[in-house]
Amino acid sequence: MDNKQANIELFESAIDRLEKKESVIYFLVYDTKGNARAAIKHIYDMALALKEKGYNAQILVEEKKYDGVKSWLGDIYDSLPIVSIKDGKTLINIDDIIVVPEQYSNILPQLSNIKSIKIMLVQQKEYMFETLAIGSRWSDFGCTKCITTTDAAKEYILDYFPESTVYLIPPYIGNNFVPTEDPIKPFIAISCRDRVQHRKIISEFYIKFPQLRWITFRDMVQMSYMEFSDVLKECMVSIWIDDESTFGTFPLESMKCDVPVVGKIPDTEPDWLSENGLWTYNGNKIVELLGAYVLAWVDGVILTDEVKEKMKSAVLPYNKEYHNERTLSIFESLLSQRNETIKNSLEKLKTEIK
């Protein structure tokens, strides 16, 4: 059998898989070893949205031993198959899609000969170049598509890789984030990327406001997703410091619980940022703002409906329905384009043989 005939068979089987929704959509993820990561949840959410619509979405991991997400996300993602690169059985066809997070940019050279659809997934734009060979571009490795989470990130990506097509799929904020019906507790939820900052904020607060030493800081790490929302909703206020953040899941989760946020505006302003929290560009002002808010809260100040409305509006677009709709429409269009391309190539090949 000559090459052309072999290619015809290859194309025909690819079309057949595409039409039967058997083409695999691989989502490459790293192992968080049981630690909760919003970025990983977002990937699983996209995969699940596709799986529930009958697509063959799979989670692709490096090692055979993978801790998974069950310990912190529960069993709702159990239906997603997990395949490992190292078991040697993973075959990526031309009709498949592989979604590669920015941390894995270094594997792009290995993927360059694979003819599947390759999509970069950028959730942390600050890490976009971290593992990419200096001076190289995604398109050098045949990757011209990208999914990101915010307009600001999209703009940034297009600034450096204008040849890319960039799609927006923001994460959604789960419905477990709801205001509590119980009285709020004198707790402050704290989320800082940098642990040094975390300690600094707590120390500064207790020193500057010794009369508030009875207020408890809740460290929002090492909790399951449900535990996290349960703790968050009972807090009076939350603190967010993450200069490298792109999307800003934590403040939105907080706002959805009606817990106001005292936060430092990250280097890239989140799309949803408005007068929906106590925001500052100056990290040194955080403790002052926090202390003023806590003292006012102890004195009985409650959030006005106007503030609650602003927080609600900020979260509104980030719901599961919109997320799933967007995920489906983007992947469906990519698969359909690929189907068309393969059909055209097949047609062309058949004409050549005749």
Added chain:
Amino acid sequence: MKKITIILPIHKLEDDDQMMLKNAVYSINDFHNDVKLMIVCPESLNTKIESVKLSNKLETKILYNKTHKTDFASQINMGIKDCDTEWFSILEIDDEYKPIWLSSMNEYMNRFTDVNIFLPIVKDVNVEGKFLNFANESVWAYGFSKKQGYLDNEILLEFQNYQTSGGLFKTEVVKENGLFKDNIKLTFTYEFLLRLTLNGAIIMTVPRSGYQHVQFRENSLFWQYKHDEKEVLSEDEVKFWVDTAKKEYFFKNKRDIKYVKE
């Protein structure tokens, strides 16, 4: 029907006291739908008290004390005995409730139905109104008490500084477990809380600053303990009354106690 009686004991009623009384009563004016006021005062003050214009909105009862025992604890006890509401609170003449008091108490009362006593966070100020410190707040500190927000007997044995004024007490629970012991100087509120927790009363602090307390106002009871030559307490006596509270709380009723200078 009102569900809370606010007991306000008065010992004397000079011009300054009248101003303070008006101010204290004014602080509960907006609670008139839920609370009624009970002023307990010596009978000798009847003309004076009736001449003070208090509140048109508040249901007010004046209870005249016909005994010679007109100290703070005795007058509170009179008020409690006469109380016909489910809950009562204590208001000192130089103090005031903050506007958040009633709504925050209601919020907690509705949610924590097993709690018998809710203490507010008390904002201690000096006579100029300058903030000095909070009281009752420490139970919310992480790892302080067995259950965050709750005051238990073990904590009380170690720390004495809890304020009963401004607190909300379930009348029945207090009547069952005994009233203030008026023969205990300085630490009668401490003994009272120790006794209540020993007998299983559940005490919780509402983490809102619902009550403002003036510390060491001239001629106030605690000021006298510190500055009045006749009343001043020595270190030994302070220790004696703390130790006494720790012994007496096992008994529902007061027993004979006398401090004898060594």
